[in-house]
Amino acid sequence: xxxxxxxxxxxxxxxxxxxxxxxxxxxxxxxxxxxxxxxxxxxxxxxxxxxxxxxxxxxxxxxxxxxxxxxxxxxxxxxxxxxxxxxxxxxxxxxxxxxxxxxxxxxxxxxxxxxxxxxxxxxxxxxxxxxxxxxxxxxxxxxxxxxxxxxxxxxxxxxxxxxxxxxxxxxxxxxxxxxxxxxxxxxxxxxxxxxxxxxxxxxxxxxxxxxxxxxxxxxxxxxxxxxxxxxxxxxxxxxxxxxxxxxxxxxxxxxxxxxxxxxxxxxxxxxxxxxx
Amino acid sequence: xxxxxxxxxxxxxxxxxxxxxxxxxxxxxxxxxxxxxxxxxxxxxxxxxxxxxxxxxxxxxxxxxxxxxxxxxxxxxxxxxxxxxxxxxxxxxxxxxxxxxxxxxxxxxxxxxxxxxxxxxxxxxxxxxxxxxxxxxxxxxxxxxxxxxxxxxxxxxxxxxxxxxxxxxxxxxxxxxxxxxxxxxxxxxxxxxxxxxxxxxxxxxxxxxxxx
Numbered sequence: 436x437x438x439x440x441x442x443x444x445x446x447x448x449x450x451x452x453x454x455x456x457x458x459x460x461x462x463x464x465x466x467x468x469x470x471x472x473x474x475x476x477x478x479x480x481x482x483x484x485x486x487x488x489x490x491x492x493x494x495x496x497x498x499x500x501x502x503x504x505x506x507x508x509x510x511x512x513x514x515x516x517x518x519x520x521x522x523x524x525x526x527x528x529x530x531x532x533x534x535x536x537x538x539x540x541x542x543x544x545x546x547x548x549x550x551x552x553x554x555x556x557x558x559x560x561x562x563x564x565x566x567x568x569x570x571x572x573x574x575x576x577x578x579x580x581x582x583x584x585x586x587x588x589x590x591x592x593x594x595x596x597x598x599x600x601x602x603x604x605x606x607x608x609x610x611x612x613x614x615x616x617x618x619x620x621x622x623x624x625x626x627x628x629x630x631x632x633x634x635x636x637x638x639x640x641x642x643x644x645x646x647x648x649x650x651x652x653x654x655x656x657x658x659x660x661x662x663x664x665x666x667x668x669x670x671x672x673x674x675x676x677x678x679x680x681x682x683x684x685x686x687x688x689x690x691x692x693x694x695x696x697x698x699x700x701x702x703x704x705x706x707x708x709x710x711x
Numbered sequence: 712x713x714x715x716x717x718x719x720x721x722x723x724x725x726x727x728x729x730x731x732x733x734x735x736x737x738x739x740x741x742x743x744x745x746x747x748x749x750x751x752x753x754x755x756x757x758x759x760x761x762x763x764x765x766x767x768x769x770x771x772x773x774x775x776x777x778x779x780x781x782x783x784x785x786x787x788x789x790x791x792x793x794x795x796x797x798x799x800x801x802x803x804x805x806x807x808x809x810x811x812x813x814x815x816x817x818x819x820x821x822x823x824x825x826x827x828x829x830x831x832x833x834x835x836x837x838x839x840x841x842x843x844x845x846x847x848x849x850x851x852x853x854x855x856x857x858x859x860x861x862x863x864x865x866x867x868x869x870x871x872x873x874x875x876x877x878x879x880x881x882x883x884x885x886x887x888x889x890x891x892x893x894x895x896x897x898x899x900x901x902x903x904x905x906x907x908x909x910x911x912x913x914x915x916x917x918x919x920x921x922x923x
Contacts, residue, residue, distance in 0.1 A: 486826050512829035513838075519830040525823035529845045538841070539831040585832065 436461050437589055437621040441482050441492030441502075445475060445645055454478050454489070454645040460638075462588070463619035467626055467636035467653065475645035476625045477522065480591040483623060484519050485512035496588055496621075518587035518620070520595045524578040526566040532577045533562040539584045552580040555610050557603075571598040576607060583614055590615075590622040596631060608634055629657045665703045672697055679703050712901055715878055716886035723794070723882055724862040727801040728855050731809040734802070735854075736844070739814045743843075744835045754814070758807045765804065769871025772800050776872060792874050797882070800868045809858045816850035817843050853917050860913040864906065 440457040454475045460466050468476045481487040483494060485501060488509060494502040501510045526535050536549045553562045556576040566574050575598045582590065595611075596604045612635060615622060626632050632639055633653045641649040641656060649656055667681035669692075677691045681703055692701060742753050760768060775782050776790040776799065783789050790796035820843060828838035844851065866884040873880030875889055883906055890899035 481826075484826075484830050486829065511834075512826070513832050513834050515830075517830050519827065521823050521827060523821065523823055525821065525827035527824060527827070527842055527846070529848070538828075538833075581827075581831070591830075 441489040443489035460621040465622040465636045466638045467624045467632040470642035474642040516588040518582035520582040520592045522593040524574045556580045590620040716883045720883040724859040727862045728859045735809045765867025769868040797873045812854040816847035
């Protein structure tokens, strides 16, 4: 069982706060994490992986202590059995996709395993290309394969399908679901996609300002949340606002995306009860 | 025209570059992974030769390396006015030219590269040698070329600790000074022109590579 109880000071959208989370996940279980940007979702994954050293708390996997600040114990990330799919993919640019996967297994060379995963994520034709020659979606699939290849006990996926279109997203979710069934890791999945969460997760934690706002099953929590997303196209970008054309009409939003230009597709929050 | 000062300069440049490369790789590793809040102090110390007058560095080295200096007393080696002494001085003086480009390139890589390597079970040294260094290969090359070129052009430190001994410490830059002092302007002209051409070729090589 992955057990975690941490408290760590963090900056949230310019204001000071703390990442304060307590949770447990059994092997074979998936806990999805949702919440607004800057809620501390990625920081939570980083704390589990050991990439962030919480000021206070404990992290244990089965009978292994990964962190216990009261005993000044901190197991470095490279000694923890984790697989991490980063939001920016973090593929090594000097290695091909095949070499990126081999790197994860080195010094053992298991080409059959590498080839199997490359086939599963549908990158056979791109296996000997370097990441710079691949699209965002292809890089994201390679990053997912690399996170899975060592069969880690704890799988940490930070929006692993965000760059994929609908059909491919569904296919990759199926690949991941089969993998979870076969190898039974404990998984933390950061996602903004309610359908993805409903399909993959056993539990759902909604975070806000570093704290757990709600915990339950995806069925319970997603039914309560009236916020859905609607696809649209950006038609105007202001300094702190934008105008998006959706199927339900034109809407002006009081923020602008960190990336994106006029003409780009984006998702607009849509309140089922109140409308746009 | 006597070419021995150029051969001596080339030998000094090559040895200094190799010595510094071997020294700087673990130094950058230490500064990047272990120095924490002390990193600015290490960086400042390593960059000191950039702003320190060469004669000041040369003077301190002369005091340390002279026959009755503390280096000789500790190790029994008399390095002042020898080629080996020039290597020590050049290595210290050219240190920032090797260290700074490599350290800066490593620090400019996304953190997620080393974090990804950690989560794939690689320790700091494996991450450094198998991910970070290969990612900054052009900077390794540029740092080596700049170090070599800078060593070839050294004057102040060399004169202070090496003097002007033919075939031992009279490198190209010292040879120019020597010829001017002897009023042999024609020879000095030729020496200077060769060094100028060499410096331009090196810089064109570095910037041309970057442009590519």
